[in-house]
Amino acid sequence: MKHTILHLCTAAAIGLAATTAHAATTLDTVRERGKLICGVSTSTPGIAYPDDKGRMHGFDVDICRAVAAAVFGDAEKVDFVVTNINTRFQAVQSGEIDILSRQSTQTFSRETSLGIDFGPTVLYDGQGLMVPKTLGVTSAKDLTDAAICTLPGTTTAQNLTDFFRTIGGKFEMVVFESPDENRAAFFSGRCEALSSDRSDLAAIRAVANNPDDYVILPETISKEPLAPAVRQNDSNWRDIVAWSSWMLMAAEEKGITQANVDEMLKSEDPEIQRMLGVNEDLGKMLNLDTKWGYNIIKSVGNYGEVFDRSLTGIGLTRGPNTLWNAGGLLYAPPFR
Amino acid sequence: MSFFYDTRIRALFYQSVAIVAVLLIASIMFSTASDNLAKQGIATGFDFLWRQAGFVISETSIAYGPTDTVGRAIFVGIINTVKVSLLAAIFGTIVGLLVGIGRLSHNPVLSRLMLTYVELLRNVPLLLYLFLWYALIISVFPPVKQAIQFFPGFFLSNSGLAMPSVAFESGFEPLAVASVTSIVAAIATRIFLLRRHRETGQERPILLLSLVAFALPLIAVALVSNITIVWDIPMVGKFRLAGGYQIRPEFVALLFGLTLSVSAAVAETVRAGIQAVGKGQWEAATALGLPRSRTMRLIILPQALRLIIPPLTNTYLTVFKNSSLAIAVGYPDLVMVSNTVMNQTGQAIETIAIFMGVYLSLSILIALLMNWYNARVALKER
Numbered sequence: 192m193k194h195t196i197l198h199l200c201t202a203a204a205i206g207l208a209a210t211t212a213h214a215a216t217t218l219d220t221v222r223e224r225g226k227l228i229c230g231v232s233t234s235t236p237g238i239a240y241p242d243d244k245g246r247m248h249g250f251d252v253d254i255c256r257a258v259a260a261a262v263f264g265d266a267e268k269v270d271f272v273v274t275n276i277n278t279r280f281q282a283v284q285s286g287e288i289d290i291l292s293r294q295s296t297q298t299f300s301r302e303t304s305l306g307i308d309f310g311p312t313v314l315y316d317g318q319g320l321m322v323p324k325t326l327g328v329t330s331a332k333d334l335t336d337a338a339i340c341t342l343p344g345t346t347t348a349q350n351l352t353d354f355f356r357t358i359g360g361k362f363e364m365v366v367f368e369s370p371d372e373n374r375a376a377f378f379s380g381r382c383e384a385l386s387s388d389r390s391d392l393a394a395i396r397a398v399a400n401n402p403d404d405y406v407i408l409p410e411t412i413s414k415e416p417l418a419p420a421v422r423q424n425d426s427n428w429r430d431i432v433a434w435s436s437w438m439l440m441a442a443e444e445k446g447i448t449q450a451n452v453d454e455m456l457k458s459e460d461p462e463i464q465r466m467l468g469v470n471e472d473l474g475k476m477l478n479l480d481t482k483w484g485y486n487i488i489k490s491v492g493n494y495g496e497v498f499d500r501s502l503t504g505i506g507l508t509r510g511p512n513t514l515w516n517a518g519g520l521l522y523a524p525p526f527r
Numbered sequence: 528m529s530f531f532y533d534t535r536i537r538a539l540f541y542q543s544v545a546i547v548a549v550l551l552i553a554s555i556m557f558s559t560a561s562d563n564l565a566k567q568g569i570a571t572g573f574d575f576l577w578r579q580a581g582f583v584i585s586e587t588s589i590a591y592g593p594t595d596t597v598g599r600a601i602f603v604g605i606i607n608t609v610k611v612s613l614l615a616a617i618f619g620t621i622v623g624l625l626v627g628i629g630r631l632s633h634n635p636v637l638s639r640l641m642l643t644y645v646e647l648l649r650n651v652p653l654l655l656y657l658f659l660w661y662a663l664i665i666s667v668f669p670p671v672k673q674a675i676q677f678f679p680g681f682f683l684s685n686s687g688l689a690m691p692s693v694a695f696e697s698g699f700e701p702l703a704v705a706s707v708t709s710i711v712a713a714i715a716t717r718i719f720l721l722r723r724h725r726e727t728g729q730e731r732p733i734l735l736l737s738l739v740a741f742a743l744p745l746i747a748v749a750l751v752s753n754i755t756i757v758w759d760i761p762m763v764g765k766f767r768l769a770g771g772y773q774i775r776p777e778f779v780a781l782l783f784g785l786t787l788s789v790s791a792a793v794a795e796t797v798r799a800g801i802q803a804v805g806k807g808q809w810e811a812a813t814a815l816g817l818p819r820s821r822t823m824r825l826i827i828l829p830q831a832l833r834l835i836i837p838p839l840t841n842t843y844l845t846v847f848k849n850s851s852l853a854i855a856v857g858y859p860d861l862v863m864v865s866n867t868v869m870n871q872t873g874q875a876i877e878t879i880a881i882f883m884g885v886y887l888s889l890s891i892l893i894a895l896l897m898n899w900y901n902a903r904v905a906l907k908e909r
Contacts, residue, residue: 276870277866277869277870277875278869278875280873281875284569300872300873301873304569304570304873305569305570305873306564306569334766335765336764336765336766336767336769337765337766337767338671338686338766338767343854343863343866343867343870346871348582348583348867348871349581349582349871351583352581352582352583352593353581356593362583363585363767364582364583364584364585365585365777365857366585366857366859366863366867367854367855367856367857368854368855368857368863368866369855372658372661372855372856372857375662375665376665376857379665379666379670379685380665380669380670380671380685381665381670381685381686381776383766
């Protein structure tokens with residue numbers, strides 16, 4: 192019943208909280224509060240997880256820190272709220288959180304009917320399948336008639352169904368609400384395969400007793416563009432989140448790192464000068480400080496640094512998440 | 528002025544005020560919520576129920592496929608919820624009755640054992656037990672590849688129990704008709720003979736004659752019509768066992784957990800009910816020379832039943848609501864299907880409204896049925 196109660200509370204909160212949330216812009220609210228409130232996922236290594244001192248780490252966490260650095264000049268002014276997978280979008284709508292940075296896939300119906308806007312894609316992910324090596328399976332197409340463990344909802348269940356409908360096979364889907372039960376069922380052999388976003392599978396594999404016993408199959412059965420989400424109709428706030436994310440990518444493109452950002456202030460490159468607020472104030476146009484870009488890079492580094500810190504460690508490769516000029520999909524619009 | 532001091536009128540007045548206040552608050556909340564949703568451009572309404580669901584459900588009691596509607600998927604969830612709660616209520620009542628009687632046994636070993644059983648089950652949250660049963664099932668039994676075949680065609684593994692199932696190639700309808708006829712005939716024979724016995728005192732082998740009445744229509748059909756039965760035997764497939772009838776571990780863990788929790792509650796209710804029947808009833812029965820077991824069955828239990836029914840209603844309501852813990856062990860009940868729907872459509876308020884509505888109306892139905900039964904067995908004072 193725990194979950195049901197949680198849903199009810201969130202549903203009720205939409206009615207009550209939404210009235211106050213629209214009195215001011217999100218930026219004003221955040222400034223007045225002195226803190227950014229950021230919705231993240233439950234403890235997932237590499238994405239969002241607390242260390243033994245309770246400090247949050249991970250890719251999604253760093254996106255929030257970047258925005259906090261842009262707004263306050265201080266990446267630590269963030270409160271992280273763990274969101275429920277079923278009510279995460281309601282938490283954004285209701286103003287309970289300012290940003291949802293929770294491995295959420297941007298889809299048409301979410302953007303159009305949920306009262307939210309997505310920022311740019313920060314991680315190009317896709318749904319994959321993981322199997323024990325001993326199964327001898329090398330392709331997802333060989334998994335016809337297998338049992339597949341997965342978490343409820345999101346786009347996962349539908350993608351799996353679509354995939355097996357396309358190849359004309361059947362499968363048994365076993366769905367768990369709790370990630371722990373899901374993993375336990377897979378590791379004990381209740382299911383032949385585990386399906387989730389590849390980044391998530393890598394995280395699960397990383398915590399297995401013997402990671403080498405498991406293999407993530409080559410097929411990516413769906414596109415999962417993961418993007419931060421904000422409330423609809425607050426253009427300025429969406430711009431702040433979007434351009435903070437792009438700042439990370441542009442910084443990698445320009446070779447600006449956490450370590451060399453101070454030297455880069457002296458760079459002759461006019462775009463770097465604009466990004467770091469040296470001679471032109473782009474910050475003012477976002478209602479932010481002149482140094483917003485400098486602050487982001489100084490506190491969290493560039494995209495590559497953020498990725499390496501969190502995702503390389505759990506065995507994820509850059510794949511499509513490399514810069515456009517290196518054959519990848521990351522493409523920040525010009526800072527001018 | 529005396530009008531104002533009439534307690535009945537005053538009670539009526541306060542109640543009306545309370546009702547108006549509740550309705551007012553509800554309508555303010557409702558209109559604020561829908562205003563805000565409209566302002567934020569969030570879609571509302573129940574149109575999504577007719578969209579294609581697009582996900583599979585591993586356990587279905589009615590035909591369902593991913594191309595069916597969201598509404599049908601939710602209906603599959605409702606049926607699964609009802610199925611598991613109903614079975615748990617039936618099994619739990621039987622076990623609970625035995626445990627409750629065992630609690631009162633003069634044998635100290637038996638009564639202590641039953642006490643331990645009841646206390647263990649009542650004092651640990653059901654959710655923990657569900658996790659425990661599920662973890663036991665999936666870790667104790669071997670993976671499906673090494674399934675134990677303990678009887679030809681019966682396979683046991685951590686993917687559940689697979690057993691042969693039957694399908695009728697022909698002759699199903701006459702057999703169904705015959706079965707119903709058999710049951711009716713047996714009951715009618717028994718009633719008729721019992722009445723004859725009461726009126727005339729004639730001794731007839733009632734049980735035997737009822738059995739004959741039960742068997743006759745079946746034999747007749749078997750002789751006359753052409754019944755062909757096809758066995759569907761589970762076969763070892765590439766990954767899973769294909770065919771046959773399969774009971775999944777998620778269902779077993781949930782049913783087992785719910786049944787045990789019902790049985791503990793029923794046991795306590797039964798014990799209290801029996802102990803509430805006057806000691807004099809026992810003594811009178813003993814004086815008549817009735818053995819203990821018959822005294823229990825014919826004298827004590829029928830009287831205890833009157834005290835047992837009302838708290839039993841509560842137990843049944845609880846098991847029905849507790850079945851929503853299914854989501855923890857991966858059984859596709861109403862809540863799990865609704866959660867998936869909520870996730871895909873984002874229509875949290877509507878989906879929650881649906882499953883609240885379903886739980887509320889089914890709970891009220893259970894309460895009404897139990898109250899009707901209670902009125903039937905209650906002591907009729909004339």
